[in-house]
Amino acid sequence: MQKDIRIEICCGSYEDVLAAKQAGAHRAELNSALFLGGLTPSMGNFLKAMQVPDIEILPMVRPRSAGFCYSAAEYETMLEDAKLFLGHGAHGIVFGFLNADCTVDTERTAEFVKLTGMKTAVFHRAFDLTPDPYEALESLIRCGVTRVLTSGQAPSVPEGIALIRDLVERARGRIEILPGAGVRASNIAHIIQYTKATQIHFSASVKQAEPSGQNNRGLHFGGALYPPEDVIDVTSAVKIRSVIDAI
Secondary structure (H helix, E strand, O other): OOOOOEEEEEEOOHHHHHHHHHHOOOEEEEOEOHHHOOEOOOHHHHHHHOOOOOOEEEEEOOOOOOOOOOOHHHHHHHHHHHHHHHHOOOOEEEEOOEOOOOOEOHHHHHHHHHHHOOOEEEEOHHHHHOOOHHHHHHHHHHHOOOEEEEOOOOOOOOOOHHHHHHHHHHHOOOOEEEEEOOOOOOOHHHHHHHHOOOEEEEOOEEEEEOHHHHOOOOOOOOOOOOOOOOEEEEEOHHHHHHHHHOO
C-alpha cells in the first residue's frame, strides 16, 4: 500500500472496526443500519470501538434515513449525540445538513464544526445532492469543514470520477476530498491515480449466516423491503486487505 494513502472503512459495528484494524485501515466511520445508508451508532458500539488501538473512530450523526433536512427536534437530538461522542473521545464526527432546496445548511454545519473544536468535521454524501457542487464545496470551506465524503454526485466513484478530480484540484488543500462508494480492488488504483486523491473510503462486507433467523422464514421484522433475517453483513478483513493491496 502506498504510505500516503489513508484508508477509511465504513463500519456498522464494533466487530467491523476490529476487522478494519486487523486489515490495516487508518480510520473507521462507525454507523448503524448500513442498509439505510448509515445512521447514528449505539453508544455501546462506539465505546467499544474507541477501545481498539491505532485506528481513528469517526461516528456518524444521522438520526434517520431519507434525506438531510432535519426538524428542530431532530437537530437537537443530533447535537446531543455529537456532544456525547466528542466528550467520550471520538476523533471527529460525520454529519450533513441541507436546506429544503438541497443547498448546504451553513448555519447548522458551522455550529457542528465549532462543536468539534480541533477534531475532525466530516460532511458526508449529503454533498452529492447539492445542485452546484462547486458552490457547495466553497460553502463547506467557509464553514471550516475538514473533509467531504463524495461519490462525485453519481451512484459510485467510478461514475463520478471526473467531478471528484475537479474537486480535488479546486480544494487545493483548503478541504480534504474523500472519494467513497463503489470502490473495489478492481478500480481503486485507477481512482487514486486519476483523481489524485490521498485517501479513500469503502465498505468491505460479506454475508454471514445468522442461525436464529433460519427457523421461520416467513417472518420479517423490517419494513416492506423485507431484508433477509438469516444473514447479516459483516466487514471482512480479507476483503479490505485485497482492496488495499490493489493500490
